[in-house]
Amino acid sequence: MEVVIIDYGAGNLFSVQQAFKRLGIEPIVSNDSDVIKSASHVVFPGVGHAQTAMEQLKSKQLDVLIPQLKQPVLGICLGMQLLCESTEEGNVQGLGIFRSNIELISDEVIVPHIGWNDVQFSDQKGTNAYYFVHSYKASICEDTWGICDYGQPFSAALKRNNFFGVQFHPEKSSEQGARILTEFLQQ
Amino acid sequence: MDVYKRIIPCLDIQNGRTVKGINFESIRDAGDPVQLAKLYAEQGADELVLLDISATNEERSTFLPIVEAVAAQVDIPFTVGGGIASVETAFQLLRAGADKISVNSSAIQRPELITELSGQFGKQCVVVAVDIRKTATGWTVHTHGGKRDTGRDALEWIVEAVKRGAGELLITSMDGDGTKNGFAIDFYKQVTQRVNVPIIASGGAGTAQHFEDLFTETTVTGGLAASIFHYGELPIPELKQQLKQTIRIR
Numbered sequence: 203m204e205v206v207i208i209d210y211g212a213g214n215l216f217s218v219q220q221a222f223k224r225l226g227i228e229p230i231v232s233n234d235s236d237v238i239k240s241a242s243h244v245v246f247p248g249v250g251h252a253q254t255a256m257e258q259l260k261s262k263q264l265d266v267l268i269p270q271l272k273q274p275v276l277g278i279c280l281g282m283q284l285l286c287e288s289t290e291e292g293n294v295q296g297l298g299i300f301r302s303n304i305e306l307i308s309d310e311v312i313v314p315h316i317g318w319n320d321v322q323f324s325d326q327k328g329t330n331a332y333y334f335v336h337s338y339k340a341s342i343c344e345d346t347w348g349i350c351d352y353g354q355p356f357s358a359a360l361k362r363n364n365f366f367g368v369q370f371h372p373e374k375s376s377e378q379g380a381r382i383l384t385e386f387l388q389q
Numbered sequence: 390m391d392v393y394k395r396i397i398p399c400l401d402i403q404n405g406r407t408v409k410g411i412n413f414e415s416i417r418d419a420g421d422p423v424q425l426a427k428l429y430a431e432q433g434a435d436e437l438v439l440l441d442i443s444a445t446n447e448e449r450s451t452f453l454p455i456v457e458a459v460a461a462q463v464d465i466p467f468t469v470g471g472g473i474a475s476v477e478t479a480f481q482l483l484r485a486g487a488d489k490i491s492v493n494s495s496a497i498q499r500p501e502l503i504t505e506l507s508g509q510f511g512k513q514c515v516v517v518a519v520d521i522r523k524t525a526t527g528w529t530v531h532t533h534g535g536k537r538d539t540g541r542d543a544l545e546w547i548v549e550a551v552k553r554g555a556g557e558l559l560i561t562s563m564d565g566d567g568t569k570n571g572f573a574i575d576f577y578k579q580v581t582q583r584v585n586v587p588i589i590a591s592g593g594a595g596t597a598q599h600f601e602d603l604f605t606e607t608t609v610t611g612g613l614a615a616s617i618f619h620y621g622e623l624p625i626p627e628l629k630q631q632l633k634q635t636i637r638i639r
Contacts, residue, residue, distance in 0.1 A: 216486040249510065251508075316513065317435065337511075
């Protein structure tokens with residue numbers, strides 16, 4: 203098994219890397235197309251602004267590579283958002299994997315959404331709490347895999363073919379988060 | 390559903406060790422920060438705050454390795470603060486695994502710092518810490534560990550900080566800090582009417598009742614404390630168990 207974390211300059215890779223290490227996996231951090239293509243599992247993390255992140259992806263031609271990947275791909279937080287159709291943040295066109303659009307969380311609730319909240323996965327009974335920190339949310343769509351209700355229900359997790367995405371941070375969500383990563387590795 | 394209310398232990402770190410002052414002075418030793426952070430995560434802490442209170446650059450250099458060690462060994466989010474005055478320093482700490490950056494005095498001296506950090510990392514990453522104290526003229530902003538009154542109105546500064554891109558506020562009532570007389574609930578009520586970002590209340594926590602009052606009387610989403618956790622006076626599992634009866638607690 204060879205897990206590759208895509209490094210496109212959008213910070214916070216260390217925590218994701220460490221989370222896999224705690225599971226006994228030594229992930230490779232890279233922005234090299236060949237390294238990414240040969241991975242058994244690809245992790246696409248991200249923190250920051252969608253527009254800046256998309257520009258960084260484009261400058262490394264990763265915007266072309268990522269949608270073509272055939273192995274299991276896990277987008278985390280901004281990574282998940284960039285796999286969607288479009289995002290209101292900087293009016294950016296996404297990579298178009300998930301049929302979801304990214305919208306600003308309505309200010310009827312406290313924004314950003316920071317803290318632990320429950321997620322109901324479509325293939326699981328009961329809910330588990332995960333750690334969220336975000337101002338933009340993914341709309342509910344045919345690819346919705348997990349729902350979190352914060353003011354309004356939104357896609358906390360998305361799934362389509364070999365692509366998975368989570369809005370929350372599994373690397374910071376204690377044993378529940380570690381379970382998500384373990385299940386991803388079993389794909 | 391609303392987000393779970395957060396119980397947040399704060400580790401004041403100086404020269405590689407966790408310390409805790411009573412009223413920000415008379416520092417006592419509370420041990421190895423990495424071990425303590427790990428223990429709190431295992432006990433169910435929702436998040437951690439690590440504050441570098443080093444006075445010298447030599448001491449300050451001991452902080453980055455601690456941040457890395459915490460990120461490696463602890464699987465809950467943590468905020469780091471103390472002496473962060475530039476995007477470069479913030480970047481180093483985020484690269485080392487911190488989830489959020491907290492700025493205090495440096496933002497008061499140069500408010501553009503908030504805008505810069507928020508533009509670079511997103512506002513969900515930027516915590517503005519404000520130390521407040523009730524004076525004859527109302528609640529004012531204090532700096533230098535609470536010793537210096539800037540004379541600046543606390544509410545005004547908080548509103549400005551949010552406008553400039555603060556994604557979260559960590560508000561410490563200096564009157565309450567270390568005294569265990571409860572949180573400054575009246576002030577938090579005023580703040581939550583003026584801004585719509587998550588707030589972490591700090592200063593004055595002594596009992597589970599104090600947290601319950603904070604979470605029932607205000608819309609504050611986090612309660613921070615140090616000494617009651619460090620000295621085992623109110624262990625996190627016990628606190629959370631008590632709060633669960635009335636408050637949405639994980």
